[in-house]
Amino acid sequence: MPPRLGVIGAGFHASTNILPSMGLAGQPIAALATRDVERSRAALLRFGSEGTPYGSASELLADASLDAVVIVAQPADQLRLTLEALAAGKHVFVDKPLGLTPAEAQTAADAAAAAERIAVVGFMKRHAPIYRQLRSVMTDGALGTLRSFSLEFACDSTPFCRDDEEFVTLAAIHMIDLTRFLFGEAVSVSAISTSEGSHVALSAAIRFDSGIAGTLSLAGVPSRTSETERLVVTGDRGHATTLDNAELRLHRLAPDDAAPTSTSLTERTEAFTPAESAMSGTARDLHLRGFVAELAAFSAAVDGAAAGGEAPTAADNAATMTLCDTLLAATH
Structure with a gap:
């Protein structure tokens, strides 16, 4: 029950x-x-x-x-x-x-x-199927040693964010927390802001304790009426790209015993997408964005079962808020 x-x-x-x-x-x-x-x-x-x-x-x-x-x-x-x-x-x-x-x-x-x-x-990004599958690909060694990432997030946040601080705290925080979920704890942060009031644009370079380093491009401007998020993770043996919450593309080198050439089909790119039909309805969006899974994990945790293994706690939130604060301070 x-x-x-x-x-x-x-x-x-x-x-x-x-x-x-x-x-x-x-x-x-x-x-x-x-x-x-x-x-x-x-x-x-x-x-x-x-x-x-x-x-x-x-x-x-x-x-x-x-x-x-x-x-x-x-x-x-x-x-x-x-x-x-x-x-x-x-x-x-x-x-x-x-x-x-x-x-x-x-x-x-x-x-x-x-x-x-x-x-x-x-x-909820921690529970989105696309990022959980990406994390699995990263941890099972399919990409080799991870070297770099590039994350882009953009939306029109002007109706509810007046400046950089509100944009980071109320909108971009999901993507900033996602970097901790995927890569570990940040050890160095540098950032630049070209914002003017509620028209926000931030660029940051972050290195994590796992060894990977990369960039965040964060924008909250009227031209981005359609929310967009894109993440590219590059390793020695392959690279993975996510687009919004609906597609994961995985590119890997040829097996070790098949050298890549321009005359044979040795390179491999796989595309992972959810099934969609006229019966998908709005529930599809709630599942893909991670809302359903995060509530199910919380209910299971309260019931004494495992919390999905990745439920972000109040302590996790404190660490993410600290990273947000570090990023904002680096823009000054």
Whole structure:
């Protein structure tokens, strides 16, 4: 039987991504809180839940029948709500950012450790099938020794980000966390900003303790109305390229006993893509972006099973926030 999870928040992101993903993950919504009990009731009905509606977060957190809480609130409120949930004895899944500074992020990590509760942060890229398959390819030696990477992320963040700091903290943080998931901990960072206010453009070079080094090209400008992410990882024996969340191309050299030539077909490029049909629906997007898997992993962790092995904790979030802060400081 799944654990009993309550949800705080029913705004755009919660209604578009988190609440439907809970259903797809087989996790019922046991309770939901907004600032208005009727709005909470309407949200529960919308997602086919018979859970309990509440008119405040404090009322939901006082519900002793709940094992855990999913928090999808305004960024400035999430640290406070997380601390209150941990103090109430609940396990917590909270959407990023958990804290707006590395110090705030560490406060949440310390509170989770003290409460002996799970605190998972919503870095869904770690659960996206394309990046999990890429990581598998990287670790099984198919690419040989990894040498370099190039990551590009662009979107129109001008409606919700006023400057470099907000863009990194609220938008690009997913991709920055992804580099930690794939490559380890950063040991050196240099960066340049050509931003003007909400029109953001950042370029960074990062070296990781695993030995790989590479570049990040991050942009939040009106011309990038279609969000784009592309990652190229290069090793001695091959290279891999991802495009958005839907394609992984793997190029490998000929086997050792077949020297590459221009007159024979020895080079190999494989393309991995998800199946798609008229029946795919919007659930396909929620699976490919990692939302469903991250909620399933959290539910399993609360239930005492393995947390998918890669669930980003509050301590992970503190490390990612520190890398974000280092990148921003390097632009000055």
